Amino acid sequence: MYPQSLPPRFALALLAGLLHTVYAQAADTPAATDSDANAATAPTAVVEIRSSLNTAAAAAPSKGSLDARSALSEVSDQFVRDFTSPVADYSQVLQMAPGMFSYSPNGVGLGDNKTTMRGLGDGNSVIAFDGIPFNDTNGVSHHAWVFFPSQFTGGAVIDRSPGSAATIGQATYGGSINLLSRDLESQQRTSVTGSHGTWDTTLVGLEHATGNFGTDGSSNLLVNLHEMKSDGYQTFNQQKRDAASLKYRYQVSENTAVTLFSSWLNLTNNTPSIKGVSRANYNQGNYNTLLSGDPSKGNYWGYNFYDISTAFNYLGVTSNLGGGWKLEDKAYVYRYWNKQNYNNSTTVISATSAVDKLNSYLTKGNLLRLSQESSLGVLRTGLWYDYAKSYRYQIQSDPRTWVDQAIPNFSETYQTTTVQPYVEFEFHVTPALQITPGVKYASYKQNFRHLQDNGGAVGKLGGAPYIDNGVKYTDTLPSLDLHYQLAPTWSAYAQIARGDQIPSTGVFDVPNAKVATPPKATKSTTTQFGTVWQSDKWSLSADAYRIRLDSPYSSSLDPISGEPVYYLNGKEISQGVEAEGTVLLGSGFSIYGNATVGTTKYDTGKWVAGAPANTETVSLNYQHGGWNTGLFVKRVAKVYADNGATHEAFAIDPVTLANLFINYRVKNPVGFVKMAKLQMGVNNLFDRHNIVDIASAGSKTSSSAAPSPADLLTVLPARSVSATLTLDF
Numbered sequence: 001m002y003p004q005s006l007p008p009r010f011a012l013a014l015l016a017g018l019l020h021t022v023y024a025q026a027a028d029t030p031a032a033t034d035s036d037a038n039a040a041t042a043p044t045a046v047v048e049i050r051s052s053l054n055t056a057a058a059a060a061p062s063k064g065s066l067d068a069r070s071a072l073s074e075v076s077d078q079f080v081r082d083f084t085s086p087v088a089d090y091s092q093v094l095q096m097a098p099g100m101f102s103y104s105p106n107g108v109g110l111g112d113n114k115t116t117m118r119g120l121g122d123g124n125s126v127i128a129f130d131g132i133p134f135n136d137t138n139g140v141s142h143h144a145w146v147f148f149p150s151q152f153t154g155g156a157v158i159d160r161s162p163g164s165a166a167t168i169g170q171a172t173y174g175g176s177i178n179l180l181s182r183d184l185e186s187q188q189r190t191s192v193t194g195s196h197g198t199w200d201t202t203l204v205g206l207e208h209a210t211g212n213f214g215t216d217g218s219s220n221l222l223v224n225l226h227e228m229k230s231d232g233y234q235t236f237n238q239q240k241r242d243a244a245s246l247k248y249r250y251q252v253s254e255n256t257a258v259t260l261f262s263s264w265l266n267l268t269n270n271t272p273s274i275k276g277v278s279r280a281n282y283n284q285g286n287y288n289t290l291l292s293g294d295p296s297k298g299n300y301w302g303y304n305f306y307d308i309s310t311a312f313n314y315l316g317v318t319s320n321l322g323g324g325w326k327l328e329d330k331a332y333v334y335r336y337w338n339k340q341n342y343n344n345s346t347t348v349i350s351a352t353s354a355v356d357k358l359n360s361y362l363t364k365g366n367l368l369r370l371s372q373e374s375s376l377g378v379l380r381t382g383l384w385y386d387y388a389k390s391y392r393y394q395i396q397s398d399p400r401t402w403v404d405q406a407i408p409n410f411s412e413t414y415q416t417t418t419v420q421p422y423v424e425f426e427f428h429v430t431p432a433l434q435i436t437p438g439v440k441y442a443s444y445k446q447n448f449r450h451l452q453d454n455g456g457a458v459g460k461l462g463g464a465p466y467i468d469n470g471v472k473y474t475d476t477l478p479s480l481d482l483h484y485q486l487a488p489t490w491s492a493y494a495q496i497a498r499g500d501q502i503p504s505t506g507v508f509d510v511p512n513a514k515v516a517t518p519p520k521a522t523k524s525t526t527t528q529f530g531t532v533w534q535s536d537k538w539s540l541s542a543d544a545y546r547i548r549l550d551s552p553y554s555s556s557l558d559p560i561s562g563e564p565v566y567y568l569n570g571k572e573i574s575q576g577v578e579a580e581g582t583v584l585l586g587s588g589f590s591i592y593g594n595a596t597v598g599t600t601k602y603d604t605g606k607w608v609a610g611a612p613a614n615t616e617t618v619s620l621n622y623q624h625g626g627w628n629t630g631l632f633v634k635r636v637a638k639v640y641a642d643n644g645a646t647h648e649a650f651a652i653d654p655v656t657l658a659n660l661f662i663n664y665r666v667k668n669p670v671g672f673v674k675m676a677k678l679q680m681g682v683n684n685l686f687d688r689h690n691i692v693d694i695a696s697a698g699s700k701t702s703s704s705a706a707p708s709p710a711d712l713l714t715v716l717p718a719r720s721v722s723a724t725l726t727l728d729f
Contacts, residue, residue, distance in 0.1 A: 056539040060582035062096040064532040064541025069481040070161040071543040073097040077154040086195040089144040098578040099596035106232040119600030119611025126169030126176040133169040137361045137390040139504035140171040154182040162499025165422040165438025168384040172499035184220040185209040190729040197722030201230035218251040233717035236291035236301035239269045255320035262313045272304040273342040276695035276712030303343040303399035324373040354399035361390040378426040386418040411451040432485040444473040450513040473521040494529040522550035540581040547574040574600040588624030606647040612637040628663040641694040649703040658685040675728040687719040
C-alpha cells in the first residue's frame, strides 16, 4: 500500500518580504541551447515575447507548422501567459485549437474536466508532458485539475491523428497532445503574483528564473510556487491547490545537455461523486445548486471531499553523438494519489450510504529515442517502457463517523507493463519531398489481484481471499506520411496511420474477475491531408480527415459458462474538414479564427455522444506598447447525450462562450521593479447558463421528448472576473 500523503504544504509567507528585495542582474552570458527535443521555440524574456509579435505566426494563439506531417496545431506560451485565467488548468491551454473544447462547471481551473477533440472524448487520446504520456491506469483518462496547471505549462503541440510510428502512448486512437514545460530564460528574474476574483478566488505565487549561471553559463533554473483558494461557483464546492515545479538544465558540453523537471501538487475540495444540477433546480433558475450546508441532508458538503496529490519527475539527456546520430533519453516517475470520501445518496444517511475510496498509482518508465541523418534521409527509432503499480478500493462507510464496513465493494492491486518499440525512415526523395513509412509494436500486459469483496470482483463473503488474473494486448501499428514543400512559405502533407487504445480495467469488474474471452485493444485508422501557408501577415492551415474507429465494448453472458463475453458495438466514422488562421490587420490588431465541420457517428447513423457537427473560434487581439488584449469567442454546435444504451436520447443546444483578457505592462514602474503586469480577465463574458451535458438521466426513459426533473445537468458557470498583478524584480 502506498503512503497516504506527500510532503507538507509549503509556505508563501516570504512573498511580502520579496517585494522589497532587489535581485542582481545575472551575468550576461550566452544562452545555452535548450536541447529538449519536445520544447517549443519561444522567446526567453517578457520584453522579448512582446516585441516578437510582428508576424502572423508569432501573434497566433494557435497555428499550423510548415514542417507538419499531419493535422497539427501549436499553442504558444504567450497565449498561456496572457490569455488564460491565472488559476487555469491545462484544459484552457487547449481551447484555441480546431475542434477542441471543454467545460468547467465550477469555474475555470476549479474542477476536473475533460477535453473533446474532433468529437472524441478525453480517454481516446494521448496527453503527454514534454513527450512523456501520463494517464490513469484503470482507463486512459486524464485529470486536468491536478496535473500541470498553467504555471507549469509553456504551450502545447496538438496532433489530431495517431501520429507517426514514433508517437507513443496507450491511446493513440484519437490523437495526441503534448504539453510543454516552460522555456528557460537567459536573464535573471523574480516574479511575485497576486490575483483575486469572483467566488473569492485567490492565487499567490512566486517564480524565480536564475538565468544562465555557472561556468560559461552552463546552468539554468526555473522554480515556481503557488497557492490557489476558491469557494467555487457551485454551492459549497470549495477548492484549495498548492503546487510547485522546478526545471533545471545543465549544458555538459557543446553536444550534450541534461534536463531535470520536478513538480508536486496537492488539491483538497468538496466536489461530490454525484455531480450536476437537477433539471428541477435548473428550471427554477438555480444553476449552481450542488451541495448543502445542512448535516441532516445526504448532500451535506462535510460528507463529500477529495484529497489528491500528484508528483511528476523526469531526468532527460540529449546528445549529438556524431556521424549524424542524436540521442534523447528520459527516465521518469510520476504518482497519483486520490483519496475521496463521498455520500452515495443526496437524501439517505446511513451506516452504508457513503463510500471510502482510494485510486492510486505509481508509474515509472524510460523513453529512448535515437535518430541518424544521412544523405538518404532521417532514421528514427526508439523504445518506450512504462511500468505502473496501482492500488484501488471502495468501501461502504458511515458519512457521520467514517467507520468502514469490514468487506469492501472491491479492493484490487494490479500492474500494467507497456512496451512500444518503433522505427521509421524519412526518405528525402527530393529536397522538397519527404516520404516517411514506419511501424510501431504495442504491448500491454496487466496482472491483477482482486481481494475478497462483498459481491463484486470475487464473489460473496465466503469466497476465496483473493483471485489473481492477467491479460495481454498486442498490436502492430503502421504509419505512412508524405510532406511536400511547395515553396518556402507553403507546405502540404498526406497521412494514413493506425492507432489503438488499451481497454479499461473495468473489463474485469465481474464475478470471479474473469471473462471467457478477453477483449482486444480498440483500433482506429486515420486518413488525412492538409496544407500550411505562412507569411509575415498571414498564417493559414487546413485539412480534411476521415477516421474509422472501433466503438466501445459491450458485454453479454455466455449461455454455457455464464461468464461475460465482450464485443464491439460496431464501428464509428469521424470525418470532416478543419481550418485555422491568423491575419495581421495593422496598427497592432490581429484576428484569429478556426472552424471544424464534420460528423462523428456510429455505423448505424446515430451521433456519438458529445460530438458536435461543427465548432468555431474567433478572436480579436490588440498588441501595442504596453497593451496586449484578446477577445475570444468559441461556439460548439448541437450535441447529443445518451441515456444508457439509448443513443441521441437528449439534444443539447449550441453553446457560445466568450472570454476577454486585457494585459498592461509597465517597465520600471519604480526603481527596484523591472516590470509590472496588470491583467483583467473575464470568463463567460456574456454570463451564459447553457446546459452542456446530461451527466445522469433521471430515469431509463428520460429524453428530450420526456425529460425527468431528476435529470442531472452539467451547466456553464456564471461570468467570473479576475484581477492579477505580477511584479518582476
